[in-house]
Amino acid sequence: MKAFSASEAIWPALERTYAYLFRPFKAEAFLKLATAATLSEGFLVSFRFTIPNTSPFDIDTAALKTFLLAPEFLPVTILGAMAIFLAAVYCYSRVLRLRFAFFHTLIHQTREFRAAVRLYTVESDRFFTACMLIWLSFLVLVSLAIALFAVAAYAVLASPTPEGKLDLGNFLILFFPCIGIVFILILALYAAQVVLSDFILPHMAIESASFPRAWAAVRARMAANRETFFSYFILRLFVPLAAGIALAAAAWLLGFIVFGVLELSAAGFNAMLDGTTDARATVLIAVHLLFVVLGMGAGALIAVSFAGPIGVFTRSYALYFYGGHYPALGNLLSPPTPQPAPLLKKAVTIRN
DSSP: OOHHHHTHHHHHHHHHHHHHHHTOOOOOHHHHHHHHHHHHHOOOOOOOOTTOOOOHHHHHHHHHHHHHHHHTTTHHHHHHHHHHHHHHHHHHHHHHHHHHHHHHHHHOHHHHHHHHHHHHHHHHHHHHHHHHHHHHHHHHHHHHHHHHHHHHHHHTSSOTTTSSOHHHHHHHHHHHHHHHHHHHHHHHHHHHIIIOOOOHHHHHHHHHOOOHHHHHHHHHHHHHHHHHHHHHHHHHHHHHHHHHHHHHHHEEEEEEEHHHHHHHHHHHHHHHHHHHHHHHHHHHHHHHHHHHHHHHHHHHHHHHHHHHHHHHHHHHHHHHHHHHHHHHHHHHSOOOOOOOOOOOOOOOOOOO
């Protein structure tokens, strides 16, 4: 397969995105693939899922906070927070397994996710373990950075000017290094995510390689093509971001229309049934629940319809760029054309 530059890989990625989602186009298949891409890539461009004045229950946030932090209920709150954290970790492991399946279906142009998920059980578990160790390391670094910021803030507040005001010089001396640390951490997080998902995952999926072996192969390729990979990191951030902004505007416009209709309908039911008792009040609660479901459904439909194509493009872009540097991946994306067998030349005897 040809080694694409960071910019050259954009067009074949667009072509594969179109073929994967729209050739042939079936609404059910499109929604399934777009949902898988949205969950796998974690890319959203629409965040509206609720309709105003349709919540069937009034929640007092302040009272709920007081109740959860009450001394007699605090152990239950801590256990609940731990359960939520463990559930989030489990969901993350399922997302990574789905990412392997998405990688497989995108390469082989298939839509059978269930079979693809079962192919990479061991590899996805290895990848999950490595990712958790890396993100926990970043959590430690972020915690240290927060502690450093707290010390810096205390140093600034504890050394005011003789007039008792904030010392601007001390503030600036500590402010810019803190901003630099935040910027470096954000860049490191972004680079780690790209390296893990775009470069290391293909080695683990295709070769069933261990994480250290995959990282060694990626590091060697990056060291040999520094400028090309640097360009890829830049475009990998800004191209999906630009597409996301454009599609977010379209999603907002569509959501404005859809949720506007739903909001007007909900307001009509509220005006018709509000202030009543007994059976009508029960009907109003049921209507509110219905609109909650409709809002969540409409929001999810808009979200995956617009974010899914970006997710497919982003993964296709990574495949075409790295496929030019990783022959095993490139041969799957563009199988080499079989060469014809060489013709045997007949020996010719020249008689004098």
